[in-house]
Amino acid sequence: MALVFRWLIRLAAALLVLSVLVVTGVYWLASRSLPDYNAEIEVPNLERPVEIVRDNANVPHIFAPKDEDVFFGLGFAHAQDRLWQMTTMRRTAQGRLSEVFGAATLDVDKLLRRLDIYALSLASMEALDDSTQNALRAYAAGVNARLDQINSDALGRGAPEMFLFNAPMAPWRPADSIAIVKLMGLQLSGHLDAEVIRARVSLALPDTSRLRDILPDAPGTGVAALPQYASLFPGVPRFAQTEPYSAHPLSPFKRTVFAGASNAWAAAPSRSASGGTLLANDPHLGFTAPAIWYLARLELQSGGVIGATIPGIPVVLSGRSADLGWGLTSSYLDDQDVYIEELNPANREEYRTPDGFKRFVKRASIITVKDLDPVTLTLRWTDNGPVLPGTHYNLASITPPGHVASVNWTVLSPNDTTMQAAIELMRAKTIADGIATAERFIAPSQNLTLVDHENIAMKTIGAAPKRDPNHQSKGRMPSPGWIATNRWQGTQPFSSNPGFVAPAGGILGNTNNKMVDRPFPNHVSFEWGDTQRVQRWQRLMQGRQVHTRDSFIEAQLDTVSFTARSLLPLIGAELWFTGEAAPEGTPEALRQRALGLLAGWSGEMNEHMPEPLIYATWLRALQDRLIRDELGPLIAEFTHVEPLFIERVFRNVEGANAWCDVFQSAPVESCADMARLALDDALLQISQDYGTALESLRWGDAHQATHDHPVLGDVPLLRYFVNIRQSTSGGDHTLMRGRTKGTDPNPFLNVHGAGYRGVYDFADPDSSVFVTSTGQSGHFLSRHYDDLAQMWRRGEYIPMSLDQELARAASVGVTLLIPQAP
Numbered sequence: 001m002a003l004v005f006r007w008l009i010r011l012a013a014a015l016l017v018l019s020v021l022v023v024t025g026v027y028w029l030a031s032r033s034l035p036d037y038n039a040e041i042e043v044p045n046l047e048r049p050v051e052i053v054r055d056n057a058n059v060p061h062i063f064a065p066k067d068e069d070v071f072f073g074l075g076f077a078h079a080q081d082r083l084w085q086m087t088t089m090r091r092t093a094q095g096r097l098s099e100v101f102g103a104a105t106l107d108v109d110k111l112l113r114r115l116d117i118y119a120l121s122l123a124s125m126e127a128l129d130d131s132t133q134n135a136l137r138a139y140a141a142g143v144n145a146r147l148d149q150i151n152s153d154a155l156g157r158g159a160p161e162m163f164l165f166n167a168p169m170a171p172w173r174p175a176d177s178i179a180i181v182k183l184m185g186l187q188l189s190g191h192l193d194a195e196v197i198r199a200r201v202s203l204a205l206p207d208t209s210r211l212r213d214i215l216p217d218a219p220g221t222g223v224a225a226l227p228q229y230a231s232l233f234p235g236v237p238r239f240a241q242t243e244p245y246s247a248h249p250l251s252p253f254k255r256t257v258f259a260g261a262s263n264a265w266a267a268a269p270s271r272s273a274s275g276g277t278l279l280a281n282d283p284h285l286g287f288t289a290p291a292i293w294y295l296a297r298l299e300l301q302s303g304g305v306i307g308a309t310i311p312g313i314p315v316v317l318s319g320r321s322a323d324l325g326w327g328l329t330s331s332y333l334d335d336q337d338v339y340i341e342e343l344n345p346a347n348r349e350e351y352r353t354p355d356g357f358k359r360f361v362k363r364a365s366i367i368t369v370k371d372l373d374p375v376t377l378t379l380r381w382t383d384n385g386p387v388l389p390g391t392h393y394n395l396a397s398i399t400p401p402g403h404v405a406s407v408n409w410t411v412l413s414p415n416d417t418t419m420q421a422a423i424e425l426m427r428a429k430t431i432a433d434g435i436a437t438a439e440r441f442i443a444p445s446q447n448l449t450l451v452d453h454e455n456i457a458m459k460t461i462g463a464a465p466k467r468d469p470n471h472q473s474k475g476r477m478p479s480p481g482w483i484a485t486n487r488w489q490g491t492q493p494f495s496s497n498p499g500f501v502a503p504a505g506g507i508l509g510n511t512n513n514k515m516v517d518r519p520f521p522n523h524v525s526f527e528w529g530d531t532q533r534v535q536r537w538q539r540l541m542q543g544r545q546v547h548t549r550d551s552f553i554e555a556q557l558d559t560v561s562f563t564a565r566s567l568l569p570l571i572g573a574e575l576w577f578t579g580e581a582a583p584e585g586t587p588e589a590l591r592q593r594a595l596g597l598l599a600g601w602s603g604e605m606n607e608h609m610p611e612p613l614i615y616a617t618w619l620r621a622l623q624d625r626l627i628r629d630e631l632g633p634l635i636a637e638f639t640h641v642e643p644l645f646i647e648r649v650f651r652n653v654e655g656a657n658a659w660c661d662v663f664q665s666a667p668v669e670s671c672a673d674m675a676r677l678a679l680d681d682a683l684l685q686i687s688q689d690y691g692t693a694l695e696s697l698r699w700g701d702a703h704q705a706t707h708d709h710p711v712l713g714d715v716p717l718l719r720y721f722v723n724i725r726q727s728t729s730g731g732d733h734t735l736m737r738g739r740t741k742g743t744d745p746n747p748f749l750n751v752h753g754a755g756y757r758g759v760y761d762f763a764d765p766d767s768s769v770f771v772t773s774t775g776q777s778g779h780f781l782s783r784h785y786d787d788l789a790q791m792w793r794r795g796e797y798i799p800m801s802l803d804q805e806l807a808r809a810a811s812v813g814v815t816l817l818i819p820q821a822p
Contacts, residue, residue, distance in 0.1 A: 033156030034779055035080040037813025042820045043076070043145035052077055052815040053807050057798045058776040058784040061297040061807040068138035070298050071314045075142025075172070076817060082294060082311035082778040084159040086143070087169055088710070089312055092250055093179035094118045095367065100167045101250075101711070102370040107391070108251045113365045113377055114386050115412065117186070121179035123414035132420040136174035139314035143172035145817070159779065161711065166370075180312040181418055185411035185444035186252040187285070190259030191336040191475075192393060192407060194527050197256070197637050199398040199477045204634055213656045214627060216644035218514040218528045234400075249288075249710035253392070257640050257742065258286060258752050260330035261529050263556065263735060264449040265509025265541065266456040268502070273546040276763025277451040280552040281318050281327025282754035283308075284737055289707040289724045290785065291755040291774040297802065302427040304802040307770065308756045315422040318758060320768060322802060323429045325451045325760040329510045331460045333445035334525045335410040337467075337488065338395070339384045339481030340403050351382055351404070352482035360387070382406045384481050384488075398478060406481060408488055410463040411443040418442045421461075431457045431501065439494040447510045453762055457501040458508050460515070460524065464492040467521040474520045498524060507541050511735070532643055532733035535562040540735075549761040553769075555735060556757055557795040563643045563733040564615050565603040570650040571622060572598065574672040575679070590683050591676075593694055594618075605731040605738075607700025612731065614694065616702075616740070616748055617686055619646065622678035626659045639742030640732060700727030702748040703738060707774050707789070722780045726793045736795075757792070758800065766806075769797035784812075 037054050050064040050073040058081075062073040078086065091097050095112035097105035112118075125133065147169055150158040157163060198215055205211050247253055261284040269275050285292055297306040298316065307319015318327050344350035350357040360380040367375045380387040385408040390396025395405040421440035428434040434450045438461040441448075445462025467475060468485040479486040498516045500508050512529025539562075540555045541547075575595055582588030594614050601611040619641045626649060628635050648656040650671055660671040690697055708714075709722035728750050730738035739752035758770035773792045777784040791798070799806065808814075 033158050033160060034782055037815055040816045040818060041149060043817050044820045045141040046072055046817060046819045050817040054812045055807045056810040056812060057788065058812055059295045059297065063299045067300050068134050070300055071135045071138040072142035073817060074296060074298060074314050075139040076146050078294065078311040079143045079146035081776055084161045085290065085778050086312045087167055088250055089180050089183060090176050092252060093183045097250060098367055098369040100165045100370060103372060105248055105250060106369060106375065108248055109367050110377060110389065111392060113367065114379055114388060116379065116386065117182045118179050120412060120414050121175045121182055124178050124416040125175050127415040127417050128420050132423055133174065135314055135423055136177055139177060140172040140174050147171065177313050178416065178419055182411050183252050187254055188260035188330055188444040189336055190254065190256035191334050191527060192338055193256045195338045195477050196393045196395060196398060200634060202477065204631055209654045213648050213659065214645055216648060217526065218531050258739065260285065261512050261737065262329035263511050264327040264329045265537065266449050266451050267547045268456045268506035271506035271546055272763065273548045274763030276761060277453065277456055278547055278549060278552055279325040279327055279449060279451045279760045280556050281449065282556055282757040283318060283328055284753050285755055286752050287705055287707045287755065287773065289709045289722055289774055290778040291772045293756040293772045294776060295770060295772060300426060305426045306800055306802055307758060316426055318756065320760045320765065322765060323452060324434060325762065326425060326434060327449045329447045330512055330529060331445045331447045331462065332512060332525045332528050333460060333462060333464055334475050335443060335445055335462065335465060337408045337475050338478040339406045340399060340478050341382055341406050341481045343402050343404065345402065353383060354482060354484040382481065384408045385412060405478065410465065413442050416442045431455055435459050451762060455502050456508055458510065459499040460497040464497060466490045466492050469521055476526055496522065509537060511537055532563045533735050533737065536560060536735055549759055549767060552759050556759065558735040559605045559729040561603045561605050561731055561734050567643060567646055568598060568615065570647065571675045575676060587680055590692060591679055594679065594683055597694060605699060605729055605734050607698065607703065607727050607729040609699055610694055610697035612699035613686065613697050613702055616731065617682035618679050620747065621681040622675060625674050625678050629662050629664055643733065703728055703750050705738065705750040724774055724786045724789050726789060728793060766801040766803050768800040770800045771797045
């Protein structure tokens with residue numbers, strides 16, 4: 001027995017030693033790719049030395065005698081810190097993810113190949129001026145210099161993920177940066193999805209008033225009546241069989257509720273306490289680890305610029321120079337139209353046009369799939385654009401037999417000069433300069449907020465399709481592609497894009513809200529990203545005569561929900577403080593406790609409070625009860641509460657309280673009945689998930705920000721190292737927006753929000769501040785992987801200064817790139 005015991009001890013010790021050796025070996029291999037920021041490196045394709053000073057937050061400040069060398073340095077720095085992110089984004093744009101991830105990403109690759117954005121990016125290089133082409137070549141050379149260093153010095157393949165996935169990194173090409181801009185365009189537009197949903201709901205709800213309820217227009221002048229989708233395409237079933245939409249984390253195709261969102265606002269000197277202009281910007285995208293944003297300072301010949309970049313793109317997209325500040329918000333300009341193309345019954349290689357049948361433009365494309373045989377696609381293009389698969393956003397459900405769907409989209413331009421506009425913007429000195437350069441911006445469309453030392457402005461940038469006034473669906477639903485009046489007629493002149501310069505009130509801003517009220521076809525959009533946050537923003541801006549940097553920060557971090565304040569009195573009107581006190585432990589008593597908490601609540605979506613969780617769960621249950629019987633399987637498309645719908649129902653706008661009655665049941669339910677039943681549903685759900693101690697609930701437990709690694713985030717054990725999760729305040733409709741997941745399980749996880757925040761003060765530009773939601777490094781063993789995350793969660797910022805000495809003070813390292821000896 002003693003002998004067995006001794007051998008068991010020896011075996012356990014051996015296993016322990018082996019485990020330590022394995023862990024040590026894995027750590028050594030993974031840590032090899034951690035960059036050395038204090039180094040002097042000889043690199044090819046460089047004319048003069050480049051200095052990269054990394055401040056104490058690891059933000060690179062790049063100095064060089066020529067602009068091309070500065071872009072070279074940015075490419076090197078991006079590749080040092082975010083090589084895996086750049087690899088996956090480029091592979092996504094090229095439709096080559098399946099070479100690494102197998103069948104899991106095949107559908108993503110098929111769709112990207114059909115859109116052909118990489119070929120369009122290659123073509124767009126010819127549309128750029130020499131200066132922009134030189135900048136892209138220099139940036140690519142900087143990325144490739146880092147790749148050469150990784151290979152020559154055996155630096156762990158550049159990123160730990162490279163050991164787990166066989167993803168050889170081909171040299172970076174100038175067109176790769178254009179492709180990533182187009183990839184962002186795919187991610188930021190939700191009009192295609194919105195068109196399909198509107199068509200499906202139109203089929204399910206013959207009453208157009210009820211369609212206006214569930215898919216409400218932003219307040220303003222009414223929209224002329226649209227035809228029923230069934231009248232455009234007879235024979236499409238009312239409820240076609242569909243597949244639930246479940247996108248791969250690397251897919252750029254988002255549902256409409258997760259299309260781009262953002263905030264930006266500015267104050268003129270007359271509304272600034274310091275007498276200088278102010279600008280705040282926080283663009284919203286899906287959370288990932290690392291965040292998509294990367295902070296950088298570029299010392300160009302025109303002067304220094306500092307702000308947020310996206311690895312792979314040599315541009316400060318939101319930031320400032322010493323003379324000009326700029327910020328971006330999604331404009332929601334309608335830059336997509338879906339067409340239903342009729343096939344020739346006698347020859348399915350042809351489709352109908354206004355001039356008769358015409359052959360598709362076709363090309364074969366081969367996708368290499370890891371561990372499977374290659375897949376050959378036949379890409380087809382019509383005059384309107386590429387043909388899409390029926391699985392994309394359930395297009396098959398609204399496509400009649402003998403037809404296919406295509407899409408026209410400004411991001412599919414082969415003459416895309418967006419990169420040129422973005423690089424020139426960094427050199428602009430005044431608002432007039434900035435607006436002039438933005439005319440070359442094609443896609444994705446954005447609202448560009450500008451401030452210089454004297455004034456403020458906002459301009460919608462990006463190509464706006466020119467539509468015929470007689471367009472059958474006005475671009476709101478798919479339309480017949482063979483009817484000439486449905487087709488685009490070029491683009492609108494840049495001067496027709498909305499613009500505001502030097503507003504009389506001295507304040508302007510955008511929360512993705514409706515900006516203008518124009519009749520079709522000069523309408524800009526029928527779909528807008530916000531009707532709620534803008535109400536709170538207006539109150540905060542007009543609540544002060546003058547603003548400061550700190551008041552702009554307070555607004556950026558504001559978590560009071562206008563929606564909660566406006567809807568709770570409506571839905572609880574007949575429930576507050578009614579009836580006798582219920583016996584303890586009964587559902588009635590729990591309901592009374594919940595109503596008591598909500599009655600005294602300010603609407604602040606604070607992570608430490610129970611009321612936000614009760615409110616959010618109640619509204620979610622209420623919308624579910626209201627629409628389930630009318631929409632049937634379509635309810636899966638309505639994952640988030642639409643405040644305008646709830647308001648229309650409870651105010652009985654155009655008979656909208658009809659939604660409160662369950663038409664399959666004999667009794668006639670009132671809206672008060674629905675509110676009470678939904679509250680009971682919500683409390684039951686909360687009791688199951690969090691317990692019945694309502695007063696001890698925390699919204700932040702449900703509303704965790706999910707900065708998850710797109711590839712390793714679900715891998716057991718590894719996910720604890722690569723995912724960054726934080727309890728957060730805010731919600732779907734607060735200025736500090738934390739868009740919830742919307743689907744079970746854990747529907748209130750915070751999955752989409754401000755990955756970057758910046759506030760720029762031109763009375764004292766070096767007092768400007770910024771922050772990202774994770775850290776600068778994409779390497780999970782780096783201390784800079786998540787060092788900004790807790791600051792972001794607490795609403796803190798880091799200095800955004802162009803002072804060279806401040807950057808050098810307490811820097812984490814200085815990298816000197818010197819030309820390789822001949």
